[in-house]
Amino acid sequence: MTASAVLPSHHGAPSTSIGNGVSDRLRKKASRHVKERIIEALLFSAAAFSVFVTVAIVYVLVKESWVFFQTVPLSDFLFDTQWTPLFDDAHYGIMVLLSGTLTSSGVALLVAIPLGTIIAIYLSEFAGFKLREIAKPFLELLGGVPTIVYGYFALTFLTPILQKIYPDLPGFNLLSAGLVMGIMIIPYVASLSEDAMRAVPMALREGSYAMGATRLQTALWVVTPAATSGIASAYILGISRAVGETMILAVAAGMQPNLTFNPTEPGATITSYIVQVALGDLPHGSIGYQTIFAAGLTLLLMTLAFNLLGYWLRKRFREVY
């Protein structure tokens, strides 16, 4: 809510009707407040800077990818089944990296979405005030742990345990990385879904309770449907976190490109490939250097698509009370 919304807008009101005592913002042309105008311009440029960041991201990625696609036809990039850009026999099939990204994200979401949703429903509809006040900050802490630490945990703790259950599991695998990634994403899904459920008006719950429904029935058949748009955007955020996650995969999944949807195999993702190349010593301007921008552009387009989907879902399923 801005101050200007309460005061008469300078667009509508004729200037003569504005008293001198009101904010000078209503008198855009008044030159006596040059300082105010300068400050406003400075603050505006700070806000506009964020648009510049987006433009710069798109510009840098497209510019370097453009050079890349001069050498490598788009059809090879999309349909080749090998990814060996640093070998003599170079292949540039992004499908290979995509399969790693999709497999690990799939495992992560199988963990994060059910657990996150259950935690959200529990905290919003079942838990007492005290438990919620403790659990919410704790979830935030869980989300604040650096991902490199999760990667270390996946590699040195979870993988050995999984190997005891499933002895053929290699030391680097997408399963362990994906599971830990799922735990990492739980707080995002749970916290946002819970916010959405808490925003559902009390009257809806009271109506449901008055009809004799239990808490679970109210939660599942009244609150959750009413909060669908918020829950959907929580899921979307979880998906984009999973797709963009880097360090857990770079540490625990190995970095061998591998066209597979089997989580018990090692594999490279778009993100871990970028890390692998950045760790090496590729000269600026070489084709290997450009591949990471093409990979990054693919990643950006994917997250952009998810963001748009989330925006659409919010619009489509929004319930206004």
Next chain:
Amino acid sequence: MNAADPSTIRAVRAIIARAKRWDMFFAMLGILSLMVGVLTFSVLFLDMAIQGVPRLDLEFFTSFPSRRAANAGILSAWVGTVLVMLVTALAAVPLGVAAGVYLEEYAPKNWITDIIEINISNLAGIPSIVYGLLALGLFVYYFGFGQSILSAGLTLALLILPVIIVATREAIRAIPQSIHEGSYACGATTWQTVRDHILPYSSAGILTGVIIGMARAIGETAPIITIGALTFIAFLPTAPFSGEPPAGLFDWIFAPFTVMPIQMFNWTSRPEAAFTVNAAAAGFVLVFMTLAMNGLAIYVRYRLRKNIKW
């Protein structure tokens, strides 16, 4: 069939009992799911503490990384982290707070404002590694900052900018409209209102957002690896006015560097067990730092909620 018919009552009671059983079952499921998170975190923290804490001594903090795991330390890493965070805070805080103030207090309702707002929520969803690619193309090569503390600090600043903007806006929104109106009624200009009322009352909320943003930046690894930070740095950036010829006041911002998470990544990716212990120790320090910062943020927010009653 009569409503008081015993068989009907029994049937209704059975339905109620079943519904209540499901209720109980779900409550248990909820606690269990919460426990999965709690347990994972405890195991992660304890495992790292058991492995890493015996390695934590003064020497660990005052030694450079080394080929011999037992002699290696995190001196260059933590100094690098502190310096990078300094650049990040100096760049992100003024920019983020200014943008937040503009959007809450100045922005007219028009398409430009809409674009800025959609853009900020979009930026928050872009993976951190993409910021690394931006920085590689822009800061490292186009501006020629090289693989320096400056490049890394600015990269992380861009990354946490949305966090700070959103926190600033929320803090400002919590101030009642009557405060604005009172100030304007006394003849204050917009900037006077912002400077004397809005910023002081929202400072605790903004501080919370800044701390959370910095805690996130401290643990970010991917964008810094992407700009090509070195993993083995056995020297410190030159202090101002030291060395021969004397370094300038800001020469350190162009120095090569390493940071805590990169040092940890480097040690994690080595096969020798001794380096894994080092990684655990570095990880413990890292988690401790982020926990301390997040804890501080939660505390500031708690105090804020207790002290301010409009």
